[in-house]
Amino acid sequence: MAVRAVDRRGWRYRGNVAVRVLAATVGAYGVASCLAMAVARLGAGGRIDAVIAGTLCAYLAVPAVAIWAFVARGPWRAWGGVVVLAALFGGLAWMIGPPAR
Template sequence: MKRTAAGLPLAYRLAVASRSLAALLGGYLLASLANIALALLTPISQVDAALLGMMLSFLVYLLAFIWCFACRSAWRAWAGVLAPSALLALIDGVAYGMQTS
């Protein structure tokens, strides 16, 4: 017997939608903040630091995407992307403040 999408419970469909949003939006936020942190903190030329940060941000985005669908719950998926994002935002703010002063 096959189950169609209409036969799946609403809670399951909402959990998958929440994980998808966490992977897409939260992963993008995490990758962007990782890119900025690497560009600000790497002790090489600005152009090379920006390129290195950009290349490694694809890996961060991939890992965040995998994390969101490997978690047991959608709450853990969101927490797993937003907690490091908050930490990176704090690091970015401090690093940017050190560069401008």
């Protein structure tokens, strides 16, 4: 099977990389914040413990989303995965409702 050479000078390649970098940065921030909200609202312990647990989960989500952005088959598929995850975690946080006082 022949490997096709990639022209790294063209605008298509640079645009592809730019879209993936945006998915890896902006998208990872969105997923991490939605995940932190969902985990913090699911927290059974005290409020501080729930926020710390949510933040720690968000720290794990950021590199995972960044890796996904560059492993995905195409740049729009990368964004699709990021948007689906953010919507899933954001919807979960919204369904749980406001945190208990």
